[in-house]
Amino acid sequence: MSIFSLAITVLIGVLFFVAFFHFSNFLLDYFRVKSSRKFALENSLRVVIFIGPAFIVLFVFIIYPVFETIRLSFYDKLGENFVGLYNYAWAIKDPDFKRSIINNLGWLIVVPTLSTFFGLVIANLADRVWWGSIAKSIIFMPMAISFVGAGVIWKFMYDYRGPGDQQIGLLNAIAVALGFEPQAWLTIPIWNNFFLMAIMIWIQTGLALVIFSAALRTIPKETLDAARIDGASELKIFWKIIIPYLEQTILVIWTIITLLVLKVFDIIYAMTNGQWQTEVLANLMYDWMFRGGGDTGRGSVLAFCILIGVIPILAWNLYKHRQDQKV
Amino acid sequence: MENRSEEDEVADIKIDKIDKFYGSVQVIKDVSLEIKSQSFTVLVGPSGCGKSTMLRMIAGLEDINSGTISIDGTVVNELPPKERNIAMVFQSYALYPHMTVFDNMAFGLKLEKRSKEEIDERVQEAAKILQIEEYLSRKPKQLSGGQRQRVAIGRAITRKPKVFLFDEPLSNLDAALRVQMRVELAKLHDNLNATMIYVTHDQTEAMTMADDIVVLNEGVVSQKGSPLDLYNGPNNLFVGGFIGSPKMNFISTKITSKSQDKTEVDLMGSSTINISKTLSSANEGDAVMLGIRPEHLIINEESDGSWESKVFVVEKLGSGTFLYLEKEGEPLVVQTDGDSNIKVGDTVKVGFSASRCHIFDKSSQEAFK
Numbered sequence: 001m002s003i004f005s006l007a008i009t010v011l012i013g014v015l016f017f018v019a020f021f022h023f024s025n026f027l028l029d030y031f032r033v034k035s036s037r038k039f040a041l042e043n044s045l046r047v048v049i050f051i052g053p054a055f056i057v058l059f060v061f062i063i064y065p066v067f068e069t070i071r072l073s074f075y076d077k078l079g080e081n082f083v084g085l086y087n088y089a090w091a092i093k094d095p096d097f098k099r100s101i102i103n104n105l106g107w108l109i110v111v112p113t114l115s116t117f118f119g120l121v122i123a124n125l126a127d128r129v130w131w132g133s134i135a136k137s138i139i140f141m142p143m144a145i146s147f148v149g150a151g152v153i154w155k156f157m158y159d160y161r162g163p164g165d166q167q168i169g170l171l172n173a174i175a176v177a178l179g180f181e182p183q184a185w186l187t188i189p190i191w192n193n194f195f196l197m198a199i200m201i202w203i204q205t206g207l208a209l210v211i212f213s214a215a216l217r218t219i220p221k222e223t224l225d226a227a228r229i230d231g232a233s234e235l236k237i238f239w240k241i242i243i244p245y246l247e248q249t250i251l252v253i254w255t256i257i258t259l260l261v262l263k264v265f266d267i268i269y270a271m272t273n274g275q276w277q278t279e280v281l282a283n284l285m286y287d288w289m290f291r292g293g294g295d296t297g298r299g300s301v302l303a304f305c306i307l308i309g310v311i312p313i314l315a316w317n318l319y320k321h322r323q324d325q326k327v
Numbered sequence: 328m329e330n331r332s333e334e335d336e337v338a339d340i341k342i343d344k345i346d347k348f349y350g351s352v353q354v355i356k357d358v359s360l361e362i363k364s365q366s367f368t369v370l371v372g373p374s375g376c377g378k379s380t381m382l383r384m385i386a387g388l389e390d391i392n393s394g395t396i397s398i399d400g401t402v403v404n405e406l407p408p409k410e411r412n413i414a415m416v417f418q419s420y421a422l423y424p425h426m427t428v429f430d431n432m433a434f435g436l437k438l439e440k441r442s443k444e445e446i447d448e449r450v451q452e453a454a455k456i457l458q459i460e461e462y463l464s465r466k467p468k469q470l471s472g473g474q475r476q477r478v479a480i481g482r483a484i485t486r487k488p489k490v491f492l493f494d495e496p497l498s499n500l501d502a503a504l505r506v507q508m509r510v511e512l513a514k515l516h517d518n519l520n521a522t523m524i525y526v527t528h529d530q531t532e533a534m535t536m537a538d539d540i541v542v543l544n545e546g547v548v549s550q551k552g553s554p555l556d557l558y559n560g561p562n563n564l565f566v567g568g569f570i571g572s573p574k575m576n577f578i579s580t581k582i583t584s585k586s587q588d589k590t591e592v593d594l595m596g597s598s599t600i601n602i603s604k605t606l607s608s609a610n611e612g613d614a615v616m617l618g619i620r621p622e623h624l625i626i627n628e629e630s631d632g633s634w635e636s637k638v639f640v641v642e643k644l645g646s647g648t649f650l651y652l653e654k655e656g657e658p659l660v661v662q663t664d665g666d667s668n669i670k671v672g673d674t675v676k677v678g679f680s681a682s683r684c685h686i687f688d689k690s691s692q693e694a695f696k
Contacts, residue, residue, distance in 0.1 A: 231409030
């Protein structure tokens with residue numbers, strides 16, 4: 001589709017809604033003149049007119065799918081026969097599911113923590129050297145790359161050739177240069193998970209870095225000077241002044257990355273496709289849903305698990321947000 | 328002052344020929360200064376004169392490009408702030424927002440690894456002096472500006488430093504509170520017997536609180552002395568104009584004749600006035616500035632020299648009245664009695680008392696002494 005036809009589509013869409021709001025509002029005004037008694041009814045009608053379209057979009061694309069997913073999780077492979085908790089029982093016994101849950105937990109602990117930590121530390125250090133802004137730009141760059149693209153790039157990092165061949169993977173090239181045997185990194189269970197996490201950290205550190213860099217500037221210089229006068233070392237200032245000062249920002253970044261990690265799919269899909277014990281929920285769901293004929297029942301169970309995982313994080317975040325507004 | 332013998336008192340802080348550059352701009356130019364033990368010294372000057380930079384160099388927050396600063400005989404150039412035995416109070420209070428008032432005041436002591444009892448005792452003591460005992464468990468954002476500044480001062484007191492550094496601590500407070508805190512700071516200085524160095528751009532603060540005032544201008548010390556020394560005997564045009572409120576009047580004129588210890592200057596062609604001050608480099612006919620403070624001009628009475636002028640603005644303050652006059656393009660402010668009944672448009676006789684007049688050389692800006 002050309003840019004031109006895209007623009008036309010957008011224009012038609014916008015015009016349609018403008019016309020809709022205008023016309024329905026006009027109709028309401030027109031009938032009001034005739035029967036001015038039904039004020040309450042008219043008011044609620046106007047609310048429906050304005051909220052309606054947005055609600056319909058929300059309903060069709062978000063609320064309905066959630067309930068449909070839950071419904072499908074109680075049905076068989078084709079979504080035809082009710083099977084009760086059969087799919088859930090399967091999931092609990094399935095070793096891949098167990099592996100996915102463990103891996104997802106590992107991702108949740110390692111990636112947000114390290115991305116946030118690196119972002120914060122680099123943002124802090126970058127302000128102290130003249131090449132800091134160059135370093136920041138380079139570290140931010142992976143943000144512009146899609147996860148699959150990042151996967152392709154990192155495939156070269158971890159690439160493995162036979163012991164006699166020239167190693168084109170960076171990690172193996174280094175290993176060989178240092179006199180070690182080349183390794184097929186992505187096939188070494190447990191550790192390969194960390195190699196995959198490194199990619200996500202590589203991408204997300206840039207996000208954390210940019211936001212922290214901006215937030216650091218909001219800390220008054222005099223406050224840091226006061227801490228220096230009070231006898232705090234730079235490390236103490238970092239832990240006792242800067243980190244508490246940035247608490248809100250840290251929380252926001254940590255949440256953003258956590259939600260992203262919970263849904264991690266592209267990297268696994270592109271790098272290992274869940275082999276060698278690197279399976280995660282999103283990839284497992286994709287496997288069951290779309291591969292080998294598809295099983296909507298089991299796929300839905302897995303999708304539902306991811307949804308359940310998101311809820312506590314969002315709830316906690318909302319709670320924190322409300323707490324701050326109260327003070 | 329200059330003749331004071333070396334043994335008299337230990338100079339708590341000695342600044343020797345320091346320079347400071349920001350890039351190619353020299354903000355402190357070869358400044359030497361001695362600050363006496365237990366004195367209250369005010370560094371004063373217009374924005375950008377280098378006064379805050381000086382203070383930050385004493386604190387150890389800025390590097391010194393050349394020269395030395397010693398505290399109690401020890402050169403501190405290379406020492407970090409915590410080893411200089413100083414405490415500093417900032418204009419923006421610079422409290423730690425996530426800590427309670429107590430923790431703000433205890434932070435430095437905790438870093439020194441003092442015992443819990445000692446910290447508690449010292450904080451309570453400081454809180455008592457500053458009357459902030461009831462706020463100890465609050466966070467800074469729950470306090471007013473004045474209370475925050477007290478906490479900032481408290482944070483300095485708890486550490487019992489030899490030297491207190493204040494960087495425009497009252498500038499963020501409203502006028503009434505500023506006057507009140509000024510008095511409290513002066514009291515605090517009497518109670519603590521510590522050396523205090525105070526930076527401000529406000530000459531009133533300098534005059535009211537200082538034992539010694541150091542007037543800085545464009546990175547050099549313009550003059551140092553007691554408030555009254557500076558008020559009565561400014562060394563140059565800058566100090567003459569900077570100290571005193573409202574400002575000293577300056578009249579462009581020239582020397583009509585000069586003797587061994589007297590200089591006669593022209594008073595707008597209407598008369599001359601003979602002033603017993605002189606400058607060796609000055610000659611007859613040289614252009615000079617005649618300086619006289621508004622409160623030293625005499626209205627409608629006998630004097631050593633006078634002229635007549637029309638009043639075009641009258642400001643009544645109750646405690647005094649300011650008359651704004653003009654004579655041949657030279658504006659002149661006169662302070663007179665609060666109950667004066669001079670009105671706009673009146674013509675008054677403005678009298679000069681020779682002993683109250685200052686003369687400044689126009690080219691070198693140096694004062695006749």
